[in-house]
Amino acid sequence: MYIQQLIAKLGTEKVSRNETELFRHSHDESPHIPVEPDVVCFPTCREDVKAILEIAKMNQIPVTAFGAGSGLEGQAIPIKKGISMNFENMNKVLDFSPDDMLITVQPGITRMQLNKIINRHGLMFPIDPGADATIGGMVATNASGTTAVRYGSMRDQLLDLEVVVADGTVIHTGTRAKKSSSGYHLTGLFAGSEGTLGIITEITLRLHGIPEHTMMATCTFNTLELCGIAAQSILQSGILVMKMELLDAMSISEVNQYYNYNFPVKHSLFLEFAGSKSAVEEEVKIVAEIMKDLGAEDWQVASDPTKQREIWKARHELCYVFLHQNGIDEVGADVCVPISKVPNLVEYARKLIDESGLKGGIWGHIGDGNFHTLIVFHPKIAEEREIAEGINEKLAIRAIEEGGTCTGEHGVGIGKIKYQEKEHGDALSIMKNIKQLLDPMGLLNPGKIFR
Numbered sequence: 001m002y003i004q005q006l007i008a009k010l011g012t013e014k015v016s017r018n019e020t021e022l023f024r025h026s027h028d029e030s031p032h033i034p035v036e037p038d039v040v041c042f043p044t045c046r047e048d049v050k051a052i053l054e055i056a057k058m059n060q061i062p063v064t065a066f067g068a069g070s071g072l073e074g075q076a077i078p079i080k081k082g083i084s085m086n087f088e089n090m091n092k093v094l095d096f097s098p099d100d101m102l103i104t105v106q107p108g109i110t111r112m113q114l115n116k117i118i119n120r121h122g123l124m125f126p127i128d129p130g131a132d133a134t135i136g137g138m139v140a141t142n143a144s145g146t147t148a149v150r151y152g153s154m155r156d157q158l159l160d161l162e163v164v165v166a167d168g169t170v171i172h173t174g175t176r177a178k179k180s181s182s183g184y185h186l187t188g189l190f191a192g193s194e195g196t197l198g199i200i201t202e203i204t205l206r207l208h209g210i211p212e213h214t215m216m217a218t219c220t221f222n223t224l225e226l227c228g229i230a231a232q233s234i235l236q237s238g239i240l241v242m243k244m245e246l247l248d249a250m251s252i253s254e255v256n257q258y259y260n261y262n263f264p265v266k267h268s269l270f271l272e273f274a275g276s277k278s279a280v281e282e283e284v285k286i287v288a289e290i291m292k293d294l295g296a297e298d299w300q301v302a303s304d305p306t307k308q309r310e311i312w313k314a315r316h317e318l319c320y321v322f323l324h325q326n327g328i329d330e331v332g333a334d335v336c337v338p339i340s341k342v343p344n345l346v347e348y349a350r351k352l353i354d355e356s357g358l359k360g361g362i363w364g365h366i367g368d369g370n371f372h373t374l375i376v377f378h379p380k381i382a383e384e385r386e387i388a389e390g391i392n393e394k395l396a397i398r399a400i401e402e403g404g405t406c407t408g409e410h411g412v413g414i415g416k417i418k419y420q421e422k423e424h425g426d427a428l429s430i431m432k433n434i435k436q437l438l439d440p441m442g443l444l445n446p447g448k449i450f451r
């Protein structure tokens with residue numbers, strides 16, 4: 001009956017029960033079990049979103065927002081069925097002010113679409129989670145990626161959000177001012193809320209100038225611990241690198257085989273420097289010295305943009321590289337700890353994988369203290385899955401005990417609910433009260449973040 005109400009209000013072109021659409025909205029890029037929604041809605045404006053939420057409220061139907069479905073923790077899976085709300089038709093630029101370095105967009109625009117529009121004005125939006133995610137999905141997961149070491153996460157890019165909360169009220173969480181000390185930080189609250197507190201319909205982002213020159217460098221170390229120490233030393237030198245990534249020897253070996261590269265099969269750091277040409281060249285020289293003092297080998301510099309693009313492509317597609325054989329599955333961790341804790345934690349992760357007998361790689365945004373494990377297993381061998389999940393569990397718990405988090409960027413979704421109590425303690429009940437206040441019927445993306 002509610003589906004008839006949706007069709008009557010929105011029109012048939014914005015409401016679909018087509019099998020292909022139901023399947024597309026049943027899963028994301030995570031290994032979590034797919035669940036099909038009962039119906040998919042394609043709003044084109046705030047009023048459509050309001051109407052969908054009002055009908056959902058009247059009929060007590062769950063609503064799960066869907067961006068590009070690139071999430072890695074099952075956030076967009078409608079585990080209680082109901083309505084999946086897809087934003088691909090809400091992908092417009094609403095206001096672009098190059099002089100203020102600000103842009104207001106609808107949530108369905110993807111980061112690549114956005115960059116295509118602003119790059120020709122000498123501006124860029126640097127947050128890059130690898131996938132061509134939507135800006136709405138990236139806000140909702142507080143995404144980050146290779147450039148977070150310089151620019152921070154999504155939360156740091158937001159000036160204002162327009163949000164429709166569960167009862168249909170439309171609020172703005174900020175202003176267009178670059179900073180503000182006024183009121184509670186609601187923007188920060190909705191960022192990372194995974195569609196459980198409200199539906200984001202407009203986003204005002206700060207933009208950044210495109211650096212004049214970039215250079216990339218790679219080097220290797222004999223141990224992962226040394227890679228961690230090297231990362232810490234670069235940060236302490238005050239040089240603001242653009243990217244600082246770790247790839248362990250196993251990941252390098254997989255990349256070499258898949259792309260026919262010949263990187264030395266050793267634990268490696270991939271660095272990118274950006275700024276004016278002379279400053280970048282000077283920074284590369286200083287970091288080369290620091291790395292040499294720490295015993296780095298195979299120091300190589302690339303300033304050719306094609307070469308740089310190839311190398312970063314290989315880095316971004318690492319999880320597909322591990323998954324290219326048919327019939328295997330993977331689980332991944334996403335821990336983040338203070339930088340001084342990285343050397344030990346990353347060694348611990350490698351030891352756990354080696355002892356397990358399973359194949360797995362370690363890589364990540366080491367400059368943020370954030371790294372991933374990816375462990376592959378045969379889905380038909382239950383014991384292998386258990387071992388792989390056990391490793392991630394041990395890592396997440398150790399990260400929390402070291403003063404860090406179970407998820408630096410992928411979010412809680414379904415898979416990391418079990419760590420929330422340990423990580424947040426009494427603060428978790430305040431989060432639950434906020435959820436109750438904003439969504440008393442529990443209709444927005446139920447079953448995510450909390451049980």
Ligand SMILES: Cc1cc2nc3c(=O)[nH]c(=O)nc-3n(C[C@H](O)[C@H](O)[C@H](O)COP(=O)(O)OP(=O)(O)OC[C@H]3O[C@@H](n4cnc5c(N)ncnc54)[C@H](O)[C@@H]3O)c2cc1C
Binds near residue numbers: 087194200201
């Ligand atoms: C190969 C690969 C590499 C990745 N690397 C990274 C990485 O380095 N860093 C990183 O952070 N992530 C990474 N990810 C994960 C993923 O890209 C991010 O989580 C991304 O932010 C998800 O955006 P999406 O548009 O795909 O959202 P979806 O997966 O569709 O949805 C994510 C969440 O956002 C909610 N949502 C979507 N739109 C709205 C809205 N308008 N209002 C309210 N809630 C909404 C959904 O309900 C869901 O809870 C990677 C993924 C892949 C496949």
